[in-house]
Amino acid sequence: MDDTCESPRQEEVKLVSSDSAYGSSAMDTDTEDGQTPTAFPYNEDITHKTILVGDSGVGKTSLLVQYDQGKFIPGSFTATVGIGFTPAPIFLGIAMSTRKTSLTDKQTKNGTSKYVLERCASINEYYDIAFKVMLLGDSSVGKTCVLVRFKDGAFLGGNFIATVGIDFRNKVVDVDNLKVKLQIWDTAGQERFRSVTHAYYRDAQALLLLYDITSKPSFDNIRAWLTEIHEYAQKDVVIMLLGNKSDMAAERVVKTEDGERLAKEYGVPFMETSAKTGVNVELAFLAIAKELKHRATQQPSDPKFQIHDYIESQKQKSGCCGLV
Ligand SMILES: Nc1nc2c(ncn2[C@@H]2O[C@H](COP(=O)(O)OP(=O)(O)OP(=O)(O)O)[C@@H](O)[C@H]2O)c(=O)[nH]1
DSSP states (O other), X not given: OOGGGSOTTHHHHTTOOSSSTTSSOSGGGXXXXXXXXXXXXXXXXXXXXXXXXXXXXXXXXHHHHHHHHSOOOOSSOOOOOSOXXXXXXXXXXXXXXXXXXXXXXXXXXXXXXXXXXXXXXXXXXXXXXXEEEEEEEXXXXXXXXXXXXXXXXXXXXXXXXXXXXXXXXXXXXXXXXXXXXXXXXXXXXXXXXXXXXXXXXXXXXXXXXXXXXXXXXXXXXXXXXXXXXXXXXXXXXXXXXXEEOTTOGGGOOSOXXXXXXXXXXXXXXXXXXXTTTOTTHXXXXXHHHHHHHHHHHOOTTSOOOOHHHHHHHHHHHHTSGGGO
């Protein structure tokens, strides 16, 4: 078996008991009043805080990136704005997913390139191939709720608790008989966390960009989000636009056609979702998983996967308005 399936840090990995960035799932971080804190449910027994200090330019960020991702980022120096963080459990998560990637590019006898899939074990679930997906959009549009709906099939109602910094959850889905692991990063929509979240864009293979159909400003800000994406993300990143809270018909201020028009202008797929009812949440992630899987495993002779057609066909299959 290829050594990409070897776990390089067995003894450290054992410390992490779950697939969440903070070592606990959405359901088991509930507080007594039923609210789920969206940040820092640390287990104090295994969490240590380390701060890098020193003059500007001495290499604090480079040291952290080297430790976190095992690579050095050369090029012009960009001073850190404010403060960024990489909790140790996040480091372990990245180490697991990147080093255990199961897709290897091998040369066949006739010289053509062929992807070979090898099954790898994550902390608690087997998968064939892994991708990093990020949720973006203004604060309160429902990013955390969409993620929790997809991961746990539940809705986080009640008082809104803004995400602090960044968190992630894993989910393995079946795509054409392959186990595809989506590592889904939930970012804080608040402006003050932008410098933290920007650092994570470049590794993402897909971005789900959300607005709230009951909030015109969140829709108007989509263009600014797309500008940020083009600045910080990979050129070929898969982007999907989601108009969330489609269950709130009475409070709607953004028409479905406006969302469709904007998505068309930028050439990205679009659908309206509801984290509350679950409408289209699974479809959004499955469409992304299919697109990423096809891109990664496609042979030159294979027909290209058409994500727009796939979404339309799934909408028609359900035969329901709810899919818009
Ligand atoms: N009715 C309805 N309410 C929703 C839906 N999605 C989220 N909400 C509510 O909207 C509020 C904000 O949801 P969050 O998921 O925390 O928003 P967020 O985008 O993660 O916000 P930040 O963490 O600040 O970036 C919460 O009160 C949710 O209960 C939805 O589909 N329908």
